[in-house]
Amino acid sequence: MKRIHPNRCRRAALTVLLSVFSAVTLPASAPRSPQQTANTKPTLHFRPQDAKAGDVIPFYWKGDYHLFYLKGPDWAHVVSRDLLRWQELPNALIKGSDPLGPDWESIWTGSVVEHGGTFYLFYTGKNSNDPLGDQKVMQARSVDLIHWTKHPEYTFYADGKIYWNKTINGAIDDKQIYHHQAFRDPHVVWNGRENRWWLALHAMLADGSAPNxxxxxxxxxTHWTPHAPLVVYPASVSGDCPDLFELNGLWNVNCADYHYMQVRDTGAIDPPVQPYDCGDLRVAKTMSDGKRRILIGWIGDYKNDSDAGEYEWGGTLSMPRELYADAAGQLYQRPVREVVRLFDRTALREKRVGLNTRYDLPENYMLTATLFPQSGFGQATLRFRESADRTEGYSLTVDFQTGEIGIGSRYRTFQRKCGIDPYAPLKIRLFVDGTIAECFVNDAYCFTMRIYDSLGTGVSFRSTAPGLTVKDLVVRVCE
Structure with missing residues (x-):
């Protein structure tokens, strides 16, 4: 199933058509720590061999990076110690078996926390046949993060007073699309200032007037009390799969379509919605390892594995990125150091790069280069996977006058306005890996795109900006 594919980074309503997802195994008698095998091959982009990867639920615990993710009817589970070598573990959850039960149709997105030596997994139970409500918050518990036991006795539904519940409040099909008829995607965090747990989720006001x-x-x-929403937003915003976290003293809510909102006080009405990425990234969530906040999402497949195809739900996981904030709270991304270190062999090094000079590169690589603008206007373009006759290729284009940066192909372009100085050096870091390109400008502004078509292996720089020079082109590959 698929999401609507935007052609530009913008606030957009993305209709989410979700597949069926997951449930449980019996508890183990003792915890065990996953170990990586010596011959495990590192990868930038994890993908299960027999399926697509969907929404990611990351969780860090004592040196292990756990990724729970939606896979077919299940919650799948992988773990790594270095964010590059992933060990597949038994599925964490499977959907229920009772046709009238809370999670018979599907299991959807949620979150994982630890408290008092027990791990708590919160997830969405989906069943339109459930007489108490289609979507609800459910819980499973574990002592080792591998074997989970469901606790349906702790299930709760929308209260019908603050949050809409069809059984209590009636249908709202005349007011809202199904995407926003929601009570799902629970994300649980500890709020140290209030000394209590917060649970954020995609919901609808009880009168059906606005999603939130x-x-x-x-x-x-175990026992949860409803409060007024953190954020109320218009139906044009897709606020599903909220990822709630604090950076630099500010609470942020990352949404499914690579946008975020900042929450200074509960009850915010239509706050600014800003992008932290641009392109094909979806439902990215974060985890903290105590030193940094790591973000991973999925990069959707295109129909028929073609650039001309329609965007589909689910695909391959993104490379791990570090999400960080400046003093004002603006969110940015850069590659984690483990990824950068993976590229340990130099394939090309040019101190000064001639404009319109084409270089042939390996299929997969990390490229870095610095642009030096002089005039404050005009454009510069990095062409990659460029054809031998130079008529086709993918491109990253910087407009120094408007501050807009875009990544694109002959079929689509993703653009966003970036806070760049039109006279300052601009560093580009581009990762090309199989059918995925991820580009970081100044290790701050990130662009993500699928690149299916086999166009060529060339790279070149072009410019209409007077006096612009390109220096320090370095291409590295993995041994």
């Missing part, structure tokens, strides 16, 4: 990021609180992760 709903808020529940708890002292014990």
């Amino acid at each position: 990021v709903g808020l529940y609180t708890s002292r014990d992760l």
